[in-house]
Amino acid sequence: MPAHSQQPVDTLIFARWIIPVAPSCTPLENHALAIRNGEICATLPASEAENIHADEVLRLNKHALLPGLINTHGHAAMSLFRGMADDKPLHTWLNDHIWPAEGRWVDETFVRDGCELAIAEMLRSGTTTFSDMYFFPETVAGVIRKAGIRAQLSFPIFDFPCAWGSGPDEYFRKGLALRDELKHSSLITVAFGPHAPYTVSDDVIQRVATLAAEADMAIQIHLHETQQEVDDALASSRKRPIKRLAELGLLGPKTQCVHLTALNDEDIATLASFGCHAIHCPESNMKLASGFSPVEKMRSAGINVALGTDGAASNNDLDMFSEMRSAALLGKVVSGDASALPDYYALTMATLNGAKALGLDHLVGSLEVGKQADIIAVDLSNLAQQPVYNPVSQLVYTNLSHEVSHSWILGRKVLDNGQLTTLDSRDIITRAELWRAKISGE
Numbered sequence: 001m002p003a004h005s006q007q008p009v010d011t012l013i014f015a016r017w018i019i020p021v022a023p024s025c026t027p028l029e030n031h032a033l034a035i036r037n038g039e040i041c042a043t044l045p046a047s048e049a050e051n052i053h054a055d056e057v058l059r060l061n062k063h064a065l066l067p068g069l070i071n072t073h074g075h076a077a078m079s080l081f082r083g084m085a086d087d088k089p090l091h092t093w094l095n096d097h098i099w100p101a102e103g104r105w106v107d108e109t110f111v112r113d114g115c116e117l118a119i120a121e122m123l124r125s126g127t128t129t130f131s132d133m134y135f136f137p138e139t140v141a142g143v144i145r146k147a148g149i150r151a152q153l154s155f156p157i158f159d160f161p162c163a164w165g166s167g168p169d170e171y172f173r174k175g176l177a178l179r180d181e182l183k184h185s186s187l188i189t190v191a192f193g194p195h196a197p198y199t200v201s202d203d204v205i206q207r208v209a210t211l212a213a214e215a216d217m218a219i220q221i222h223l224h225e226t227q228q229e230v231d232d233a234l235a236s237s238r239k240r241p242i243k244r245l246a247e248l249g250l251l252g253p254k255t256q257c258v259h260l261t262a263l264n265d266e267d268i269a270t271l272a273s274f275g276c277h278a279i280h281c282p283e284s285n286m287k288l289a290s291g292f293s294p295v296e297k298m299r300s301a302g303i304n305v306a307l308g309t310d311g312a313a314s315n316n317d318l319d320m321f322s323e324m325r326s327a328a329l330l331g332k333v334v335s336g337d338a339s340a341l342p343d344y345y346a347l348t349m350a351t352l353n354g355a356k357a358l359g360l361d362h363l364v365g366s367l368e369v370g371k372q373a374d375i376i377a378v379d380l381s382n383l384a385q386q387p388v389y390n391p392v393s394q395l396v397y398t399n400l401s402h403e404v405s406h407s408w409i410l411g412r413k414v415l416d417n418g419q420l421t422t423l424d425s426r427d428i429i430t431r432a433e434l435w436r437a438k439i440s441g442e
């Protein structure tokens with residue numbers, strides 16, 4: 001007798017389709033999924049699940065169940081800068097708008113309010129795990145605990161001072177203290193977040209590499225975001241940034257490289273040989289006109305490619321459904337091949353590949369027995385989704401972020417019939433409007 005029928009379960013969900021992602025994205029039609037103690041304990045045909053005792057039973061007959069989406073790169077608090085500096089290239093955007101605004105406004109209250117706004121938007125649109133790189137990560141951790149979302153916190157490292165600290169020594173001390181404090185957290189991991197090759201000097205990069213190896217921690221870095229970044233590095237040091245980081249020991253199987261446009265074949269071979277993860281942010285890359293990431297070439301070279309939105313100040317949303325669609329469409333344009341980046345691969349990038357990039361694939365990223373119950377339900381019954389030949393196609397190529405009805409993280413329901421259970425949307429909107437008025441000088 002299977003284990004699930006011997007003891008009652010906490011939650012039993014019947015769904016029209018279950019898309020497990022692993023071992024494949026092939027939909028299981030009219031199946032059920034059972035959750036016990038925060039874990040998936042069974043997926044089975046609906047007819048075999050009717051006798052299972054459960055504290056809560058949901059019948060989602062028009063819905064697809066899939067793993068929660070994993071947003072592997074962003075700056076959550078920057079949601080308060082959404083729409084503040086549009087239609088500018090990266091360097092103008094950062095140097096003339098964002099960095100001055102951060103210098104003026106970013107403190108713990110800004111980070112708390114901005115993060116609540118971002119997390120509410122992410123939960124509402126199907127994200128159950130995100131990676132953040134921003135100031136005051138201990139404040140972000142407090143909001144994460146309140147919301148019940150899963151996250152990686154990449155604490156910021158630059159050569160220069162910022163609102164969070166005076167320079168690298170203080171960033172390392174505070175970041176490692178946060179890591180010690182969160183060592184036993186079931187939802188949060190801490191990683192190093194050296195900002196970019198052009199803001200972190202060689203000796204600091206080497207310290208990151210050494211400390212991360214000693215503590216077995218991940219590293220996330222913006223890398224080869226634009227051709228200008230590569231050209232500037234060649235002009236000043238005659239080395240491409242990827243080559244420089246390889247020589248300084250920063251690249252390895254726990255290194256998450258964000259953006260990766262402006263790559264030549266040697267760059268791709270280097271990233272593959274070190275087992276680095278690529279984090280593709282198609283919408284931010286398009287909006288800042290940063291360039292195209294050669295996703296298909298990286299995938300063919302064996303590089304794990306995950307997806308991220310980047311911050312809402314350069315996207316301008318945190319919607320992983322639209323990011324999947326953009327990745328799939330752009331993948332075809334960049335490779336000149338309509339069969340490139342098919343729907344199942346875009347969904348895998350947004351789920352299992354994200355979990356692999358963050359070192360969480362033993363816990364989440366697919367609906368497999370024994371994994372933690374990070375699950376979303378999406379209603380496919382509306383007009384713009386008809387008719388449904390293949391639910392995976394609908395999930396990637398039609399916009400479904402507003403149809404996410406339920407979301408569970410570690411078995412806890414954080415979205416119930418479209419309503420957030422842990423955060424107060426109205427209060428979050430009120431505080432965002434107060435920040436807008438303050439920043440606008442009203």
Ligand SMILES: CSC[C@H]1O[C@@H](n2cnc3c(O)ncnc32)[C@H](O)[C@@H]1O
Binds near residue numbers: 075094098225284
């Ligand atoms: C280390 S804290 C994060 C830092 O990064 C800035 N930022 C946001 N988006 C980007 C991007 O696309 N490229 C480079 N830097 C970016 C953010 O404003 C913070 O200062």
Ligand SMILES: [Zn+2]
Binds near residue numbers: 074
């Ligand atoms: Zn970024």
